[in-house]
Amino acid sequence: METLQHDIAAAANFSDDSEDDSQRPTPEEAPIVAGVDQAFDDETATSALVIMQSGEVIERVHATEPTEIPYIPGLLSFREGGAILSAFKELETEPDVVLVDGSGRIHFREAGLATHIGVTLDIPTVGVAKSLLCGQPRRSLSEPLPEGTRVAIEADGDVTAPEGTVIGHAVQTRQYNSDSRYINPLYVSPGHQVSAETAADIVESQSSEYKLPEPTRLADSYAGELTRR
Template identity: 80%
Template sequence: MEPVRPEFVPDPSLSRAEMETRQTDIADAAAFTDDLAVEPTALGEQPVVAGVDQAFDGDTATSALVLIQGGEVIKRTHATAPTAIPYIPGLLSFREGGAILDAFVGLEREPDVVLVDGSGRIHFREAGLATHIGVTLDVPTIGVAKSLLCGQPRESLDEPLGAGERVAIEADEDVTAPDGTVIGYAVQTRQYDSDSRHINPLYVSPGHRVSAETAADVVARQAAEYKLPEPTRLADAYAGELTS
């Protein structure tokens, strides 16, 4: 797979202001509505779902890409690239995006949907890592983050959610979308049967060509025995193998 929008390939040499402007352009090009060739939540369907995660060794990023179909791994590929800039909240794609795009070059077929370890529309300028990758490749993408970058939960998350529950994340003054826009969901894939400990939810948001509701449905369906959906869980493990 090669970039369909090469003008959006992450350029870490840009200034911070230029990066933020580029993200605004990416958000304008993104589609936060469903446009998938295969319905990933339909019973009987066996879509090809990709998981992407990164690991680091000094100033080098390793992007691991795992493709799953029908619960079986059908492809693993990876790429490494230098991290030319430090971690800056909201500009993650300019640090890690190059290695991810390089990993996609090793794919002969396009996945039906890609789950990225990072945010999508839950982002100050609605253009997190999943959106940046999705728009550049023009592939359906979903952001799966472990913490909430921005936005406001519609309901309090102070009390643990039960397995299967979800809470909408709405845009607030920190997000370019109109206030109250649903930009993603807190999704509780698993929970302990105990009052003494609990599992935090995942923060799921559309990256490109997927709605917020479908993004939450896909992640819930792809989570098997663990908190993380299988594609990103296996990508995380693969990235660990590559950098250990």
């Protein structure tokens, strides 16, 4: 599994350059953004995909697959990847970018779930995680960050990338204006065919009332209501 991840990282493109920029949306048209999230029960994983454009849901699909392995930090792709790929087979729309719940380049071998899915399907992906798997924030995150702040996450000894490489960002999409209550940042990283900066830009552009970008939030609740039945 680790060997496969090294191959995936080698095939990944952590920049905004594309082999065929023919399909990229012109600045005139709003991008089609997908959100994916999984929910589990005793022995299956259900993946929910929500596709949005201009604030509207234009397609929604899901798929369920048996859970093969337990959760192991660094190997999430092998637990959730199958169901996600099955859900994509049901999809008719071609998203311009996919927001994946989990890390992309912020991963020991630079091959988190978002990167795994992006390389496998050859589509642009962004990793959106609620906690940090590895890497070192450029500055302390112990104090609440103001809304709109982003702090670079650099590779340290736990990551295959050269030390100091920016592998993602802590992104504060929402924040309270209170002393006793605060919101933690999201950890955004490139999955495939997207740079660390663009990944953070996309997440910010898709977030509005809540901390999570809208496609991710809707996929989250959709997956939840599918499994609790």
